[in-house]
Amino acid sequence: MSRRAAQLRLGPGPVARTIIWTLLGLFFLIPLLSMLEFTLRTAKPGVYSFDRWEAVFSGETTRYDRVYQGLGNSLVLAVVTVAIVLLVLLPTMVLVELRFARLRRVLEAVCLLPIMIPAIVMVVGLAPTYAVVTQIFGSGTWTLAFAYGITVLPYAYRAIQSNVAAIDLITLSEAARSLGAGWGTVFWRAIVPNLRRGILAASALSVAVVLGEFTIASLLSRVNLQTSLLLVSQSDPFVAVIFALLALVFAFVLLVVVDRLVAARRRTAKG
8 A cells, every 4th residue: 555545544534524624614604693693683682684784885874984994995905915015025935946045944934923923013113114104105004015015924925835835946947048038038927827826825815914904003093994993893883893794704705716716727727
Protein backbone atom coordinates (compact mmCIF):
# COMPACT_ATOMS: atom_id res chain seq x y z
CA MET A 1 0.00 0.00 0.00
CA SER A 2 1.42 3.39 -0.99
CA ARG A 3 1.93 6.23 1.44
CA ARG A 4 -0.76 8.27 -0.31
CA ALA A 5 -3.28 5.45 0.00
CA ALA A 6 -2.44 5.09 3.69
CA GLN A 7 -3.05 8.79 4.24
CA LEU A 8 -6.41 8.58 2.49
CA ARG A 9 -7.38 5.58 4.57
CA LEU A 10 -6.56 7.41 7.80
CA GLY A 11 -8.78 10.36 6.81
CA PRO A 12 -12.34 10.82 8.10
CA GLY A 13 -15.02 8.68 6.49
CA PRO A 14 -18.19 9.96 4.78
CA VAL A 15 -20.20 9.93 8.02
CA ALA A 16 -17.50 11.80 9.94
CA ARG A 17 -17.18 14.38 7.16
CA THR A 18 -20.94 14.89 7.15
CA ILE A 19 -20.98 15.41 10.91
CA ILE A 20 -18.04 17.84 10.75
CA TRP A 21 -19.59 19.91 7.96
CA THR A 22 -22.97 19.92 9.71
CA LEU A 23 -21.49 21.14 12.99
CA LEU A 24 -19.41 23.74 11.17
CA GLY A 25 -22.46 24.95 9.25
CA LEU A 26 -24.51 25.23 12.44
CA PHE A 27 -21.65 27.09 14.13
CA PHE A 28 -21.91 29.85 11.53
CA LEU A 29 -25.61 29.63 10.71
CA ILE A 30 -27.14 29.78 14.20
CA PRO A 31 -25.72 33.27 15.05
CA LEU A 32 -26.90 34.60 11.68
CA LEU A 33 -30.40 33.20 12.18
CA SER A 34 -30.46 34.64 15.69
CA MET A 35 -29.58 38.07 14.30
CA LEU A 36 -32.33 37.75 11.69
CA GLU A 37 -34.87 36.72 14.34
CA PHE A 38 -33.89 39.71 16.48
CA THR A 39 -34.50 42.17 13.63
CA LEU A 40 -37.99 40.75 13.03
CA ARG A 41 -39.24 41.10 16.60
CA THR A 42 -42.14 43.38 17.47
CA ALA A 43 -43.59 44.67 20.73
CA LYS A 44 -45.87 41.63 20.85
CA PRO A 45 -44.10 38.41 21.90
CA GLY A 46 -44.12 35.79 19.17
CA VAL A 47 -45.16 38.27 16.46
CA TYR A 48 -42.65 39.10 13.73
CA SER A 49 -42.58 41.75 11.03
CA PHE A 50 -40.39 42.88 8.12
CA ASP A 51 -41.26 46.55 8.70
CA ARG A 52 -37.72 47.44 9.78
CA TRP A 53 -36.24 45.80 6.69
CA GLU A 54 -38.70 47.67 4.48
CA ALA A 55 -37.80 50.95 6.18
CA VAL A 56 -34.09 50.37 5.57
CA PHE A 57 -34.52 49.78 1.83
CA SER A 58 -37.40 52.20 1.21
CA GLY A 59 -35.15 55.27 1.28
CA GLU A 60 -37.96 57.32 2.80
CA THR A 61 -36.21 58.06 6.08
CA THR A 62 -33.10 60.10 6.74
CA ARG A 63 -32.33 58.30 10.01
CA TYR A 64 -30.03 55.91 8.20
CA ASP A 65 -28.12 58.46 6.14
CA ARG A 66 -25.11 58.14 8.43
CA VAL A 67 -25.12 54.37 7.97
CA TYR A 68 -25.23 54.71 4.20
CA GLN A 69 -22.41 57.24 4.42
CA GLY A 70 -20.36 54.80 6.49
CA LEU A 71 -21.15 51.98 4.07
CA GLY A 72 -20.07 54.11 1.12
CA ASN A 73 -16.85 55.06 2.90
CA SER A 74 -16.12 51.41 3.71
CA LEU A 75 -16.66 50.35 0.10
CA VAL A 76 -14.28 53.08 -1.10
CA LEU A 77 -11.79 51.99 1.56
CA ALA A 78 -12.09 48.38 0.41
CA VAL A 79 -11.31 49.31 -3.20
CA VAL A 80 -8.36 51.55 -2.29
CA THR A 81 -6.99 49.01 0.19
CA VAL A 82 -7.13 46.19 -2.35
CA ALA A 83 -5.39 48.43 -4.90
CA ILE A 84 -2.63 49.35 -2.44
CA VAL A 85 -2.08 45.74 -1.39
CA LEU A 86 -1.95 44.40 -4.93
CA LEU A 87 0.23 47.20 -6.28
CA VAL A 88 2.74 46.93 -3.43
CA LEU A 89 2.61 43.38 -2.08
CA LEU A 90 2.19 41.38 -5.30
CA PRO A 91 5.20 42.83 -7.20
CA THR A 92 7.30 42.59 -4.03
CA MET A 93 6.48 38.91 -3.55
CA VAL A 94 7.23 38.14 -7.20
CA LEU A 95 10.53 40.05 -7.05
CA VAL A 96 11.61 38.23 -3.88
CA GLU A 97 10.64 34.88 -5.38
CA LEU A 98 12.60 35.52 -8.59
CA ARG A 99 15.62 37.51 -7.43
CA PHE A 100 15.99 37.53 -3.65
CA ALA A 101 15.05 34.07 -2.42
CA ARG A 102 17.04 34.61 0.78
CA LEU A 103 14.60 37.34 1.80
CA ARG A 104 11.52 35.11 1.76
CA ARG A 105 11.56 34.57 5.51
CA VAL A 106 12.14 38.27 6.14
CA LEU A 107 9.22 39.24 3.91
CA GLU A 108 7.01 36.64 5.56
CA ALA A 109 7.89 37.93 9.03
CA VAL A 110 7.19 41.53 8.03
CA CYS A 111 3.84 40.65 6.42
CA LEU A 112 2.66 38.51 9.35
CA LEU A 113 3.75 41.01 12.01
CA PRO A 114 0.55 43.14 11.94
CA ILE A 115 -1.59 40.20 13.05
CA MET A 116 0.40 40.04 16.29
CA ILE A 117 0.01 43.74 17.10
CA PRO A 118 -3.29 44.82 18.73
CA ALA A 119 -5.14 47.43 16.69
CA ILE A 120 -5.16 49.90 19.56
CA VAL A 121 -1.37 49.66 19.84
CA MET A 122 -1.05 50.13 16.09
CA VAL A 123 -3.14 53.31 16.29
CA VAL A 124 -0.73 54.76 18.87
CA GLY A 125 2.04 54.42 16.32
CA LEU A 126 -0.10 55.56 13.39
CA ALA A 127 -1.43 58.72 15.04
CA PRO A 128 1.74 60.81 14.46
CA THR A 129 1.98 59.42 10.94
CA TYR A 130 -1.59 60.44 10.17
CA ALA A 131 -0.84 63.96 11.30
CA VAL A 132 1.49 64.14 8.30
CA VAL A 133 -0.91 62.20 6.05
CA THR A 134 -3.64 64.72 6.85
CA GLN A 135 -1.40 67.61 5.80
CA ILE A 136 -0.57 65.95 2.48
CA PHE A 137 -3.76 64.11 1.48
CA GLY A 138 -6.37 65.77 3.69
CA SER A 139 -8.55 64.20 6.36
CA GLY A 140 -10.77 62.16 4.07
CA THR A 141 -11.87 58.76 5.29
CA TRP A 142 -10.21 57.11 2.28
CA THR A 143 -6.81 57.82 3.86
CA LEU A 144 -7.55 54.99 6.31
CA ALA A 145 -6.63 52.70 3.42
CA PHE A 146 -2.96 53.29 4.23
CA ALA A 147 -3.51 51.79 7.69
CA TYR A 148 -5.82 49.09 6.40
CA GLY A 149 -3.19 48.08 3.87
CA ILE A 150 -1.01 47.15 6.84
CA THR A 151 -3.86 45.42 8.68
CA VAL A 152 -4.75 43.10 5.80
CA LEU A 153 -1.13 42.21 4.96
CA PRO A 154 -1.13 38.84 6.81
CA TYR A 155 -4.30 37.64 5.08
CA ALA A 156 -3.33 38.87 1.63
CA TYR A 157 0.20 37.48 1.96
CA ARG A 158 -0.98 34.00 2.91
CA ALA A 159 -3.54 33.92 0.11
CA ILE A 160 -1.00 34.90 -2.55
CA GLN A 161 1.84 32.84 -1.08
CA SER A 162 -0.19 29.63 -1.25
CA ASN A 163 -0.63 30.27 -4.97
CA VAL A 164 3.04 31.20 -5.47
CA ALA A 165 4.13 27.96 -3.78
CA ALA A 166 1.98 25.94 -6.19
CA ILE A 167 3.75 27.15 -9.34
CA ASP A 168 7.36 27.55 -10.45
CA LEU A 169 7.71 31.27 -11.06
CA ILE A 170 11.39 31.01 -11.97
CA THR A 171 10.82 28.49 -14.76
CA LEU A 172 7.76 30.40 -15.93
CA SER A 173 9.62 33.70 -16.14
CA GLU A 174 12.68 32.15 -17.80
CA ALA A 175 10.47 30.52 -20.43
CA ALA A 176 8.80 33.85 -21.18
CA ARG A 177 12.15 35.65 -21.28
CA SER A 178 13.56 33.06 -23.67
CA LEU A 179 10.75 33.96 -26.07
CA GLY A 180 11.82 37.60 -26.03
CA ALA A 181 9.33 38.99 -23.51
CA GLY A 182 10.36 41.95 -21.38
CA TRP A 183 9.93 41.96 -17.62
CA GLY A 184 6.71 43.94 -17.86
CA THR A 185 5.24 41.40 -20.27
CA VAL A 186 6.49 38.53 -18.12
CA PHE A 187 4.76 39.97 -15.07
CA TRP A 188 1.42 40.90 -16.64
CA ARG A 189 0.99 38.11 -19.20
CA ALA A 190 2.82 35.16 -17.68
CA ILE A 191 2.87 35.54 -13.90
CA VAL A 192 -0.32 37.44 -13.00
CA PRO A 193 -2.69 35.07 -14.88
CA ASN A 194 -1.19 32.12 -12.99
CA LEU A 195 -1.62 33.94 -9.67
CA ARG A 196 -5.25 34.84 -10.29
CA ARG A 197 -6.51 32.43 -7.63
CA GLY A 198 -4.33 33.99 -4.95
CA ILE A 199 -5.14 37.52 -6.10
CA LEU A 200 -8.89 36.90 -5.93
CA ALA A 201 -8.62 35.30 -2.50
CA ALA A 202 -6.43 38.13 -1.20
CA SER A 203 -8.88 40.72 -2.54
CA ALA A 204 -11.89 38.99 -0.98
CA LEU A 205 -10.20 38.67 2.40
CA SER A 206 -9.11 42.30 2.29
CA VAL A 207 -12.66 43.47 1.58
CA ALA A 208 -14.02 41.35 4.44
CA VAL A 209 -11.45 42.75 6.89
CA VAL A 210 -12.09 46.36 5.84
CA LEU A 211 -15.87 46.02 6.18
CA GLY A 212 -15.48 44.70 9.73
CA GLU A 213 -12.79 47.09 11.01
CA PHE A 214 -13.78 49.41 13.87
CA THR A 215 -10.91 50.23 16.22
CA ILE A 216 -8.61 52.14 13.87
CA ALA A 217 -11.43 54.18 12.34
CA SER A 218 -12.88 55.02 15.75
CA LEU A 219 -9.60 56.09 17.36
CA LEU A 220 -8.56 58.11 14.31
CA SER A 221 -12.01 59.80 14.23
CA ARG A 222 -13.03 58.54 10.81
CA VAL A 223 -16.48 57.38 9.69
CA ASN A 224 -16.85 53.88 8.29
CA LEU A 225 -19.55 51.21 8.41
CA GLN A 226 -18.75 49.92 11.89
CA THR A 227 -18.49 53.34 13.56
CA SER A 228 -21.79 54.33 11.93
CA LEU A 229 -23.47 51.17 13.19
CA LEU A 230 -22.30 51.94 16.72
CA LEU A 231 -23.90 55.39 16.61
CA VAL A 232 -27.15 54.08 15.12
CA SER A 233 -27.32 51.22 17.62
CA GLN A 234 -27.66 53.74 20.46
CA SER A 235 -31.05 54.84 19.10
CA ASP A 236 -32.13 51.83 17.00
CA PRO A 237 -30.29 48.57 17.75
CA PHE A 238 -32.48 46.64 15.32
CA VAL A 239 -31.27 48.59 12.30
CA ALA A 240 -27.66 48.25 13.41
CA VAL A 241 -28.08 44.47 13.51
CA ILE A 242 -29.71 44.52 10.06
CA PHE A 243 -26.70 46.24 8.50
CA ALA A 244 -24.27 44.05 10.42
CA LEU A 245 -26.09 40.97 9.13
CA LEU A 246 -26.00 42.28 5.56
CA ALA A 247 -22.26 42.94 5.86
CA LEU A 248 -21.63 39.39 7.11
CA VAL A 249 -23.73 37.86 4.34
CA PHE A 250 -21.98 40.01 1.73
CA ALA A 251 -18.54 38.91 2.94
CA PHE A 252 -19.65 35.26 2.97
CA VAL A 253 -21.13 35.46 -0.53
CA LEU A 254 -17.99 37.19 -1.79
CA LEU A 255 -15.77 34.39 -0.47
CA VAL A 256 -18.07 31.74 -1.97
CA VAL A 257 -18.06 33.49 -5.36
CA VAL A 258 -14.26 33.68 -5.34
CA ASP A 259 -14.06 29.99 -4.45
CA ARG A 260 -16.46 29.08 -7.27
CA LEU A 261 -14.56 31.20 -9.79
CA VAL A 262 -11.30 29.54 -8.82
CA ALA A 263 -12.87 26.07 -9.02
CA ALA A 264 -14.38 26.85 -12.44
CA ARG A 265 -11.04 28.11 -13.74
CA ARG A 266 -9.34 24.98 -12.42
CA ARG A 267 -11.85 22.72 -14.20
CA THR A 268 -11.41 24.72 -17.41
CA ALA A 269 -7.63 24.37 -17.20
CA LYS A 270 -7.90 20.62 -16.70
CA GLY A 271 -10.40 20.29 -19.53
